Amino acid sequence: MRRIELTPRPDWRSRLDAVGFSFYDLESEGGRPYWNESAAYVFTMPEIELLEQATTELFARCMEAVEFVVRQGRFDEFGIPERFHELVRASWDDDDPTVYGRFDLAYDGAGTVTLLEFNADTPTSLVETAAAQWQWLEEQTAAGSLPVGADQFNGLHELLIEQWEHIRTARWGLAPGARLHLASLHDTGDGELIVEDFDTVAYMAETAAAAGFDPKLIFMEDVSWSVDDNVFLDGDDEPIRRIFKLYPWEWMLAEQFGGFLPASRGATQWVEPAWKLLLSNKQLLVVLWELFPGHPNLLPAFATPDALAGRAHVAKPRLGREGANVRLVDASGGVIASAPGAYGDEGFVFQERARFAPIPGKTAVIGSWIVGETPAGIDLRETSGPITGDLAEFVPHYIDPDQPDPADRDPDDSDPQPPHPHPTEETS
Template identity: 35%
Template sequence: MKRVILPKRTQWEKEHQKIGFDYFNLPSEDGSIYWSEGVAYEFHLTHIEQLEDAANELHQMCLDLVQDMITRGNYPAYFQLPNAAISCIEHTWKTNAPMLYGRFDVAYDGHNIKMLEYNADTPTGLLEASVAQWLWLEQVSSIPHRDQFNHIHEALIERWQTLYSPNTTIHFAACQSAGREDWGNLEYLMDTAFQAGLNVSELSMDNIGWNHQHFVDLNHQVIQHLFKLYPWEWIWEENFSKYIQPPHMQWIEPCWKMLLSNKALLVSLWQRFPNHPLLLETHAYHPQHSYAGKWVRKPILAREGANIHILQDSIDRGKASGSFYFKDYDKHGYVAQRWVDTPLHQGMLPTLGLWMVGHQCKGMSIREDACTIIGNDAHFVPHYFIE
């Protein structure tokens, strides 16, 4: 695994625009933009096989944990689950409500893989992972005998076809005030569903109505299947929670994903699979506990590296570089995860995203930064592998 500098493509900005990747130039604090053109990470096939196997194993470990929690009705307090959500979690799991996709974020040094978290409910970065970096691979001619771990696009189309009959209508929704990145990802997923032979309709979460029996869109059409790029914990805090009772509507992702999209998952995984080579030691954070060595304190419900602090021998060393503060993420509690050292590549720290479609890993993406952790300001970098 190495970071390489390559020639930039001619008119590469226009190539992004052609595929709807119009947020490639979101500015970063260092003066650069989100997409890093002219940079890539090189892997060998053996690396890819190792990463793919690890993601599939981690996903199965997560499913085993969910099955055990629901079978025993044991939902630890550190998950901070709303009581009203538990019946929905259990119902969707027991009725096999299907998942569409998810993304493991892992640290990798070329040998050891460590799970950092599972973005199982609302992962973004999908358009650039599936289409943009594949287009880059096709257009960069200076890399002989190269391939890419990227079957995401085809797998999404196949997954939609597995889940729904042709011409089924799927509504797609995100927060009205969300940025272009969220809406770009939503529109890409709509396109994959359309290519799978489904009917698609777009609206904001704010414009979902209730007709006293069903959720409806602005045309008063009943919403039977809703893909929401909107966190489940927000849904339970809002008026939606009054009406979420089966069988009104199928939600994608299903409610049982609340057990996986919560960083409290990391605590339960470590308890169930102690010292597993793919896991980092993680505990529910308590200020009075002793944490020898270096740790990171993470909020259980947060995104884009928010509110992460470094702990050294139980002393809070302050916010990690690359993190930012958002008040709402403070209210649900924290986990303490043991620090993992990974090598810098030309001064940059890469974090790998391993994409699950259904229950199989179908691709990889990379974000990098010069900071301590990968946060909202990190850069997307394409990859390739050689045999």
């Protein structure tokens, strides 16, 4: 894994618009655009296979963790109110289908991949991963800016269509043309459309349509409850029977209409399902380490910092997003970096710090996507600091067909990089 500099396409903004990715100019570090194609990350095929294997393994362990929590009834540790315990249990026992998720991974550049967290309920960076960076790969390869035969770990688009079709036919038994609502939050109170969420849901609607659904885009603000019919309605008073939402379950549980969720079971199918409450919460990291201590893809994680005394670690709010309220603590217990935010009242988990590849001046976090149970591709977000937050930049990647596997390199060859990866940490 290495980072190289490249010349951006002269018309990159209009090209990204063409694939439905319009929020590329969101401000990142230093006022730069969120999308950064002045650089790229380069991988060998063995490295990609390593990431793919780690993703498969982590998903399997996460499924075991959910089964364990449900059977043990340990919902309180995840902050799930008692009145919703049965909702989560029934969702898991009924095998409510999942479409996707994104693991945030640390790769040390020397063969070790570790889990930072699982964005299992409302992962973003979907359209830029599936569509934008693939378009970039094709056009930069055609222009001669990338090696002939350059590839990308990116089957996200095709796998999403396959998974939606599987859900429509094998799971829900629906004929082509079945209605699927897709919802996001319109705004945060200022009336301004949240473009990132809207573009993401619009892209998901495109994949669902290709799988035979009749998609209808709505906003969560317009969802209401029919007392007479015991069903959720959209803004046109159409019953919502099946809905994909880019809206966190924990927000739904805390809102006025949350109390109707148990009553809607059987009338409304939610994607992602309610059992994802157990995976999108960083308490999952503690349970995983309890069940699989010493696992090579896991970092030690605990509900209190005591077990990590004398070791560099990270305090993460259980429901935090985009690095908010994360604290990095050194081996002596001093806070060496922190991020502001509105999270933390729900409690923290404490995780040993991860090691990353020695990319000069950058912390590069790998987002590894899973669709159904299949690893589907990766994206990379980078920052100059140790906490990856909402100012991180998205950088495309490719697989170099001519780059040798680092494991095969002559140990006597000179290496300008430090021999050991530096420790750093992120959360998103």
